Amino acid sequence: MRILVVEDNDLVADAIARGLGIAGFAVDRAPSAELAATALAAEHFDLAVVDIGLPGEDGLTFVRRLRRQGATLPVLILTARETVAMRVEALDLGADDFLMKPFEQTELAARCRALIRRANLNTNGQLNFGRLRIDVAGRQLRIDDKPVELTGREWLVLECLAFSAGRVVSKERLQQTIARWDQAMTPNAVEVYVSRVRAKLADAALIRTVRGLGYRLDEPEA
Amino acid sequence: MSLKLDPTTSIHRRLLILLLPPLALLMVAGGFADYRASMVFMRTAYDQSLADAAFAQAALLKVVDGRIYAQLPLQPQPLAHAYRAEKFYYSIWGPDHILITGNPQLPAASAGEGNLTYADAWLGSHRIRVVTYRVATAAGVATVNVAETTSRREAARHFILTSTWLMDFILVDSTLLLVWIGVRYGLKPLLAVRGQIESRSPRELRPLDTTEVPAEVRPLVDALNGLFEVLREAARAQRQFVADAAHQLRTPIAGLVGHLELLTQDPAAAELESRLCMLRDGMSRVAHSANQLLALARAEPSANLADRFQDTDLVPLVERVIERNVDRSVKARLDLGADLDAASVAGSAWLIEDLLGNLVDNALNYTPAGGHVTVRCGGGQSAPYLEVEDDGPGIPEAERGRVRQRFYRLPGSQGHGCGLGLAIVEEIAGLHRAGVTIDAGAGGHGTRIRVQFPALRAASQGKTANTVTP
Numbered sequence: 001m002r003i004l005v006v007e008d009n010d011l012v013a014d015a016i017a018r019g020l021g022i023a024g025f026a027v028d029r030a031p032s033a034e035l036a037a038t039a040l041a042a043e044h045f046d047l048a049v050v051d052i053g054l055p056g057e058d059g060l061t062f063v064r065r066l067r068r069q070g071a072t073l074p075v076l077i078l079t080a081r082e083t084v085a086m087r088v089e090a091l092d093l094g095a096d097d098f099l100m101k102p103f104e105q106t107e108l109a110a111r112c113r114a115l116i117r118r119a120n121l122n123t124n125g126q127l128n129f130g131r132l133r134i135d136v137a138g139r140q141l142r143i144d145d146k147p148v149e150l151t152g153r154e155w156l157v158l159e160c161l162a163f164s165a166g167r168v169v170s171k172e173r174l175q176q177t178i179a180r181w182d183q184a185m186t187p188n189a190v191e192v193y194v195s196r197v198r199a200k201l202a203d204a205a206l207i208r209t210v211r212g213l214g215y216r217l218d219e220p221e222a
Numbered sequence: 223m224s225l226k227l228d229p230t231t232s233i234h235r236r237l238l239i240l241l242l243p244p245l246a247l248l249m250v251a252g253g254f255a256d257y258r259a260s261m262v263f264m265r266t267a268y269d270q271s272l273a274d275a276a277f278a279q280a281a282l283l284k285v286v287d288g289r290i291y292a293q294l295p296l297q298p299q300p301l302a303h304a305y306r307a308e309k310f311y312y313s314i315w316g317p318d319h320i321l322i323t324g325n326p327q328l329p330a331a332s333a334g335e336g337n338l339t340y341a342d343a344w345l346g347s348h349r350i351r352v353v354t355y356r357v358a359t360a361a362g363v364a365t366v367n368v369a370e371t372t373s374r375r376e377a378a379r380h381f382i383l384t385s386t387w388l389m390d391f392i393l394v395d396s397t398l399l400l401v402w403i404g405v406r407y408g409l410k411p412l413l414a415v416r417g418q419i420e421s422r423s424p425r426e427l428r429p430l431d432t433t434e435v436p437a438e439v440r441p442l443v444d445a446l447n448g449l450f451e452v453l454r455e456a457a458r459a460q461r462q463f464v465a466d467a468a469h470q471l472r473t474p475i476a477g478l479v480g481h482l483e484l485l486t487q488d489p490a491a492a493e494l495e496s497r498l499c500m501l502r503d504g505m506s507r508v509a510h511s512a513n514q515l516l517a518l519a520r521a522e523p524s525a526n527l528a529d530r531f532q533d534t535d536l537v538p539l540v541e542r543v544i545e546r547n548v549d550r551s552v553k554a555r556l557d558l559g560a561d562l563d564a565a566s567v568a569g570s571a572w573l574i575e576d577l578l579g580n581l582v583d584n585a586l587n588y589t590p591a592g593g594h595v596t597v598r599c600g601g602g603q604s605a606p607y608l609e610v611e612d613d614g615p616g617i618p619e620a621e622r623g624r625v626r627q628r629f630y631r632l633p634g635s636q637g638h639g640c641g642l643g644l645a646i647v648e649e650i651a652g653l654h655r656a657g658v659t660i661d662a663g664a665g666g667h668g669t670r671i672r673v674q675f676p677a678l679r680a681a682s683q684g685k686t687a688n689t690v691t692p
Contacts, residue, residue, distance in 0.1 A: 009474070009477060010477075011474060012473060012474075012476050012480065014477070014481070015476075015480025015481045015483075015484060016480060018481075018484050022484065080472035080476070081469045081472075100472075101472045101475070101476035102472060102479045102509040104483065105480055105484060106549075107549075167545065168541070168545045170541070208548070208552070210545075210558070210559065210560075211559025211596075212559045212560030212561050212596070213541060213544055213545075213559070221552075
C-alpha cells in the first residue's frame with residue numbers, strides 16, 4: 001500500500017512518513033501541490049494525505065483539481081485550522097476524511113487503513129481486515145486463507161460491521177439489517193447473532209461491545 | 223420647598239413625590255376658597271331678606287306728637303312663609319333707649335358704617351342673626367332690630383360644605399389617579415429600555431434597539447451601544463489573537479508529538495524510553511492546551527453564537543463523542559458506555575460537542591483502570607440534559623466550586639490536563655443558558671456532572687422576544 005504525503009512542514013512530514021512506514025505503508029513525500037501532482041501522474045498511489053496550508057496552491061484547491069481530472073484515489077485532509085465550514089467544504093470537494101493537527105500516529109494509520117479498505121471494496125468487492133478476507137460479491141469469509149462458514153444472518157452481521165470497521169455500529173442498525181430476513185427480530189436476538197459471529201471469528205478479529213451504543217469490529221488486541 | 227431626594231430614588235417615585243403632595247394641597251386650598259365664596263353669597267342673600275323685614279317694620283313707624291309709635295299688628299310678613307321652623311324676633315327702640323315695642327332682650331348690632339348693621343348673637347340658648355336699622359324720624363332716631371334663628375343658614379352652610387368637600391374629594395382623587403397613570407405611561411419607554419437590557423444575557427454585546435427610545439434617553443443608549451461596540455471589537459481581537467496563536471502552534475506541535483510517539487516505540491531508543499515518555503506526555507499536554515485555548519476562544523461570549531443556535535439532537539452528538547473516545551477508553555481499560563434517551567436543545571452542535579468532549583476527557587483521565595464512565599442524555603425537549611458519570615475518586619464537595627475556574631487543578635491530581643476543561647464546560651453551558659451541577663455518582667462514589675439545558679421551545683422564544691412585562 002503506497003501513500004503520498006503532501007506536507008510542507010518537514011517536521012510533520014517526517015513524523016507522518018516514519019509513522020506510516022512503521023504501520024506497514026510505503027510512503028512518498030511531496031512538499032508542494034505541484035510536486036504532488038507530478039508524483040501522482042507518474043506513479044500509482046493508494047492514498048494521498050494532504051495538508052491544507054501548503055505554499056503556493058493550497059490543499060483544498062489541489063484536491064478540487066485532482067477530482068476534476070478524474071482521480072479516484074482516497075484523500076485524507078490535514079489541517080491546523082478547523083472550522084465547520086472548512087470541514088464541509090473539504091468533504092464537498094471530494095476529500096474522504098479530515099484530521100485535525102495535532103493527531104496521534106495510530107489514529108492517522110487507522111484512518112488510512114479504513115480509507116484504503118473502503119476504496120478496495122469499491123474497486124474489487126474485497127474487504128480486508130487484519131486476518132479477515134471478506135469477498136463481498138462471493139459471500140465468502142476467509143481467515144488466514146481458510147474459509148469459514150456463516151449462516152445468512154451471521155453473514156449480514158459481519159458484513160455490516162466490516163463495512164464500518166473501526167466505527168461503532170448501533171444495535172438498531174444491526175437489527176434493521178437482519179430484520180429484512182426476519183420481521184420478528186428483537187434486540188436480544190441481535191446479541192445472539194453477534195456472539196455467534198464473535199465465536200466464529202475467534203482470535204482473528206474482535207467485536208467490541210460499546211455499552212449502550214452498539215458494536216465495533218476491531219483488530220485483536222496485541 | 224426643599225425636598226431632599228436620594229439621587230437613587232426611582233424617577234417614578236420621584237415624580238410622584240414631587241407632584242402628588244403639592245397637587246393635593248392645591249386642590250384642598252381651592253376647595254376651601256370655593257366654600258368661602260359660597261358662604262359669602264349665601265349670607266348676603268339671607269341678610270338681604272332680613273334687612274327687607276327691618277325696612278318693612280321701619281315703614282310702619284308713625285310719629286305722633288313727637289313720640290314714635292309702631293303700627294300693629296306687626297308681623298314680618300316676607301319671612302313668615304319662608305321657613306316655618308325659623309323663629310323671628312324684633313324690637314323697636316326710640317331715642318333715649320325707650321322700648322317702643324317688641325322683645326326687650328333682643329340685642330342690637332353695634333353701629334357701624336351706614337345705618338344698616340348685622341351681627342351674630344345669642345338670645346337665650348338660640349343662635350340668632352340680627353339686623354339693626356337706624357331710621358331717622360321727626361322725633362329722632364328709632365332703632366329697628368329684626369332677628370331670626372339660624373337653622374336655615376346652618377342647613378345651607380352644611381349643604382355647601384358637604385357638596386364642596388365631596389367635589390373636592392372627587393377632584394383630588396381623580397387628579398392623583400391621573401398623575402399616577404400619566405407618570406406610569408410617561409415612563410413606559412424608559413421601562414422598555416430597561417426591559418431590553420434586563421432580558422439580555424450578560425454576555426450579550428449586541429447593540430440595543432434604539433427605534434423606540436425617547437429622546438432624553440437616546441444619548442445614554444447610544445453611549446451604551448458605543449461601549450458594546452468597543453467591547454465587541456476588543457473581544458473579537460482577543461479571540462482572533464488566541465485563535466491565531468493556537469493555530470500557529472499546532473503544526474510544530476503535530477510534528478513534535480508525532481516524532482515523540484514514534485521514538486517511544488523505537489527499539490533503538492529503548493534506553494531512553496522513560497524520558498521519551500515524559501517528553502511525549504508533556505508534548506501531549508501542550509497540544510491539548512493549544513486545542514483547549516482554541517475551544518475557549520471559540521466559546522467566548524463575544525462570539526455571539528446565540529444568534530446562530532439551531533435545534534440540535536443530542537443523541538447523535540453523544541454517539542460521536544463516545545465513538546471518538548472508544549480507543550482511549552480501551553487503552554485506559556475503562557468501560558465507556560452510554561445511556562441515551564431523546565433530548566433536543568437549541569444550541570451550537572460543535573460547541574456542545576466540545577463541552578461533552580471535555581467532560582468525557584476529564585472522566586477518562588481521572589478514573590482509574592477498571593472503572594466505568596457513562597454518558598447520558600435525555601429529558602426530551604422540555605428538560606434536556608447531558609450527564610457524565612464516572613466511578614473514579616470523585617471531587618470533594620469543597621473543591622466543586624473551584625474546579626470550574628480556569629487553570630485550577632485538584633491538589634495532587636494525576637493525569638493530563640491543564641485545568642481548562644471545566645472552565646470550557648462552564649463557558650459553553652453559560653452560552654446555552656444551561657446549568658452545570660457537580661455531584662457524587664451513584665452510591666456516593668465518583669463524579670456525576672450534569673448539564674441541564676433550558677426547554678427547547680422556551681429557549682428559542684427567549685431569543686426573539688423583547689417584550690417587557692412591567
